[in-house]
Amino acid sequence: MSRCLHRAGFSLLALLILLPGGASGAVDAARYQAVFAKASRAYDENRMEEAIRDWQSLVDAGQRLTPVWFNLGNAYYRNGQLGNAIHAYRQAWYLSPRDPDIRANLGFAAQTAGIALPSHPALVAWMLDISRREWLQAASLFFWLATATAVLWILFPRFRAILRPLPWALAALLLLSMAGLLVHQQWIQRPECVVMEGPSSVLSGPFEAATPLLSIPEGTIVRRTAQRGGWSEIRYDSTTGWLPSAVLAAVP
Amino acid sequence: MEPFFRRGLWAALWLGMAAATWAVDVSFDVQPRLLNVGETAKATLIFHGTNKAPPLAFPDIDGLQISTASQLTQNINGHVSVHLTYRLFPQRAGTFTLSPYTLEYNGEELHLPAVSLEVRVPQGVEASSTNQMLFARVSLPQTAPYIHQPFDMLLSIYSLPSIQLTRDVQLLGGLPESGFALSSFEELQTIREEVNGQIYTLRRFRARARALTTGHFTIQPILRVNVVDASQPQRRREAFGGFFDDPFFSSGPAATPVNLDVPPAPLDIRPIPVEGRPADFTGAVGEFQFQADVRPREVKAGEPITVTLRLQGRGNIASARSPVFPESTLYKTYDPRQVGDSPSPSDETGTKTMEQVILPRSEALTELPSLSFSYFDPALSQYRTLSVGPFPLTVHPADNANNALLLQIPGSTAEGGSKAIVLGSDIVYLKPAPKHWKNPAASKRLFTPAFLLVHALSPIGLAVLYGIHRRRNRLAEDIAFARRRHAPKSARASLRRAADALRQAPSPSSVFEPLSAAVADYFGHRLNLPPGAVESGLILEKLQQAGLPEIDLARWREFFALCEQIRYAEAPSLDPAALDGWINTLTTLLRQTERIKL
CATH class of the missing domain: 2.60.40 (Immunoglobulin-like)
Structure with missing residues (x-):
């Protein structure tokens, strides 16, 4: 029996290694490190255009990491490009939603732009405060704990009295994790977009002659609910209207 | 005191009477003004603001009889009026003009407008459909x-x-x-x-x-x-109102x-035109007035100033948005809040009042900039822009300057061309480089196929484990089941012994002994019988009940007879090929038995 347990433990470990984010391969870390350091130097020496170019090159190379987005946001902010700054900060926020530095700078940039950050019901806000990757890791962890509990339940009937509350607790946690993933999925299907040019007029229809409903400044964060041609249907506060897709940058 | 009070009372009464006299107004109307000969029109003369009216006698009008007036005095919520009603009977077709008349009432001249009455001869043919x-x-x-x-x-x-x-x-x-x-x-x-x-x-x-x-x-x-x-x-109503005249x-x-x-x-x-549309136009259509009030005008840095923005007019007032002050280096703004009720979308006219709180950051703020509101005026078919302000302010230094919230805005300068001083907070400095870099070639998806496959296989593995565990438990607890599972294995061992005996000493007794043991073991386990209970008769009966073909039953009978003969009588002469044939035959029969239900 102990040999069987050893085998099960090894299998579980192997499966946990396969959790999202576990995959990594050979990367040109030295080159990325050098570009990052060069961009930081340019920032310190107030060469913002160069800093933006370098950090943006890292993003374009697939290094969509919190420090890269955050520093890119700082460079955009210092360069007076508030829409781009808010976009970069928001990208960083999606990766690390509880990072106080990101919250501070995002709030600061939003205040400078004269916009209010989107507010959500308390439960949704809490679920968005945990990143999608974290929810997935939690769901995977609870899934394997539930599986391990089931294995123990099968192999050791005498422990069933002790294990009895565990399946319910794990099922509840698994459901909660799935709900968190579902909320993030909603944000993927109807992503947030940052208005990159302002003030932009939200129109009542997807054509130039449509009636303007409201004017929103650069950096405003809206939700995109649909797309038609070169137009995006957006929702801001309680208003639904249309904006040219060209003035929007989707997050994440 | 008393004479003064009395004089005041008299004065109030006199003023009230005078006001009642002076407030008299008169209106005059005739309905219908178009009628056929034989029909009657009604002229109504109303004196508003009095309960006495002078009798008005209309001058004679040729072809038009005018009845004497019937008078009705009304007092509705303190508004007193006298209604004089006249019946007009035209006696010929034509146009009759009444008035203009001028009445003299309490020394005041009241003018009645001219009213025309057109009388037609009835058409000979009535409308057919x-x-x-x-x-x-x-x-x-x-x-x-x-x-x-x-x-x-x-x-x-x-x-x-x-x-x-x-x-x-x-x-x-x-x-x-x-x-x-x-x-x-x-x-x-x-x-x-x-x-x-x-x-x-x-x-x-x-x-x-x-x-x-x-x-x-x-x-x-x-x-x-x-x-x-x-x-x-309709049923004739009783003269004095009977019981059934009740409206019920x-x-x-x-x-x-x-x-x-x-x-x-x-x-x-029509859509509103695109040409000439102001940049700050937010969709207001109609005719609007826009006012702003800023109070107080003299504050210390950090003290709140309330800006009241009032938008009123006729049009889509419910969706019209009042302009507000944007954030500035010199002052901090809060989101405006609406004061009072908001007009509903179906309202054509209304008023929207917003309040916005502004905090001056420093004494450099000398005025709030002007605000403009643009709307489209459909009557003029053009856009109009209303501007209010700028609003001059006097801002004194704050008592505790360190508490002033001065923020550095990139590329912006304070009044006078100097950079705003950073006293409060700024954006957080850069983050260090990541410890681990991503492999660009790796999948960017969170749900990789391997991840999904492993999670999907887990329930399958769990089910297999459960099945194995359950079978093991049954084998331990259910003897009949365990012996049934063991039956083919025990038979195979005896058959192997028979094959070995055939190779070493090919005699009928050495071969048939393990063969009969194979049958005894197999059916003993298969039927969960004690060792002494396995008999040829019982086996043949079970096989027959299971529906085994007669030809196979005959082979079984032959095998059992041969076993009896070898065990208890003289062994028949069987060459090795015949013995090998019986090993194969019994193997086939046992395999066949394994497939049927006993």
């Missing part, structure tokens, strides 16, 4: 209004004077179901109108409409009126509902 007796029209004074521009919609019901309609009129449909904001219909004064030589009684209903979207629409309302059935005379027992006159088809009226809703 229902559509000529009773019809309706819809009229739109503006056939191409702009989006959000209020416009009138007028419903007219024409009926011959001989047709009596009940008061209620139903609108059954025919108006656009969406894209319009429509007020309720109000009934205007009933008049007479001539159509194709016939005089009709005209009931008119007016509503205000506003289109919420552009496009071409057709307005074709369906109206239902109730025509009083003249053939069913009366269902009113018998009436027949009639649907009126209204000719369609086209309506083109």
Whole structure:
């Protein structure tokens, strides 16, 4: 029996290694490190255009990491490009939603732009405060704990009295994790977009002659609910209207 | 004190009487103004603000008899008026003009406007069809209004004077179901109108409409009126009001509902033009006034200033947005909040009041900039911009300057060209480089196929584990099941021994002993029998009950007979090939038995 347990433990470990984010391969870390350091130097020496170019090159190379987005946001902010700054900060926020530095700078940039950050019901806000990757890791962890509990339940009937509350607790946690993933999925299907040019007029229809409903400044964060041609249907506060897709940058 | 009070009382009374006298106004109207010879019109003269009226005798008018006045005094909520009603009997066709008259009342001259009365000879031929007796029209004074521009919609019901309609009129449909904001219909004064030589009684209903979207629409309302059935005379009411004259027992006159088809009226809703649209235009259409009030004007840095923004007017006031002050280096703004009720989307007129709190950051703030509100005026077909401000301010240094919230805005300078001082907070500095870099070649997806496969296989593995565990438990607990599973294995061991015996000493007794042991073991386990209970008769009976073919049963019988012969009598002479053949035969028979249910 102990040999069987050893085998099960090894299998579980192997499966946990396969959790999202576990995959990594050979990367040109030295080159990325050098570009990052060069961009930081340019920032310190107030060469913002160069800093933006370098950090943006890292993003374009697939290094969509919190420090890269955050520093890119700082460079955009210092360069007076508030829409781009808010976009970069928001990208960083999606990766690390509880990072106080990101919250501070995002709030600061939003205040400078004269916009209010989107507010959500308390439960949704809490679920968005945990990143999608974290929810997935939690769901995977609870899934394997539930599986391990089931294995123990099968192999050791005498422990069933002790294990009895565990399946319910794990099922509840698994459901909660799935709900968190579902909320993030909603944000993927109807992503947030940052208005990159302002003030932009939200129109009542997807054509130039449509009636303007409201004017929103650069950096405003809206939700995109649909797309038609070169137009995006957006929702801001309680208003639904249309904006040219060209003035929007989707997050994440 | 007392004489003073008395004098004051007298003065108040005198002023009240004088005011009552001076406030007299008079109105004069005649209805209907278009009628046939033989019909009667009614002239009404109303003195407002008095309970006494001078008798007015109209001068003689040729062809028009005027009755003496009947007088009625009304007092509704303190508003006193005297109504003088005259009956006018035209005795010939023609146009009669009453007044203008000038009355003298309490030394004041009151002027009555001129009123014309047109009297026709009745047409010889009555209207022949229902559509000529009773019809309706819809009229739109503006056939191409702009989006959000209020416009009138007028419903007219024409009926011959001989047709009596009940008061209620139903609108059954025919108006656009969406894209319009429509007020309720109000009934205007009933008049007479001539159509194709016939005089009709005209009931008119007016509503205000506003289109919420552009496009071409057709307005074709369906109206239902109730025509009083003249053939069913109403029950005569008792002179002094009997018990059954109570309205509770009366269902009113018998009436027949009639649907009126209204000719369609086209309506083109125009979009507001793109040309000349101001940058700050937010979709307000109509006629608006915009005011702003800033208080206090003298504060210390960090103290709040309240800006009251008031937007009122006629149009889409509910969706019109008042401009607000944006964030600045010199002051901090808070989100504006609405004060009081917000107009509903169907309201044509209304007022929106917003309050915005502003905190000056430093004494460098000398004024709040001007605000402008742009709207489209459909009456003028052009955009208009209203501006208020700038609002001069006096800002003194804060008591504790370190608490002042001064923020550095990139590329911006404070008043006077110097950079704003960073006293409070700034953006957080750069983050260090990541410890781990991503492999660009790796999948960017969170749900990789391997991840999904492993998670999908887990329940399958769990099910397999459960199955194995359950089988093991059954083998341990269920002897019959365990022996049944063991039966083929035990038979195979004896068959192998028979094959070995055939190779080493090919005699019938050495071969048939393990063969009979194989059969005894197999059926002992298979049927869960004790070792001594396995008999050929029992086996043959079970095989026969299981439906084994007769040819196979014959082989089994032959095998059992041979076993008996070898064990208890002289062994028959069987060569090795024959012995090998029996090993194969028994193997085949046992395999066949394994497949049937005993």
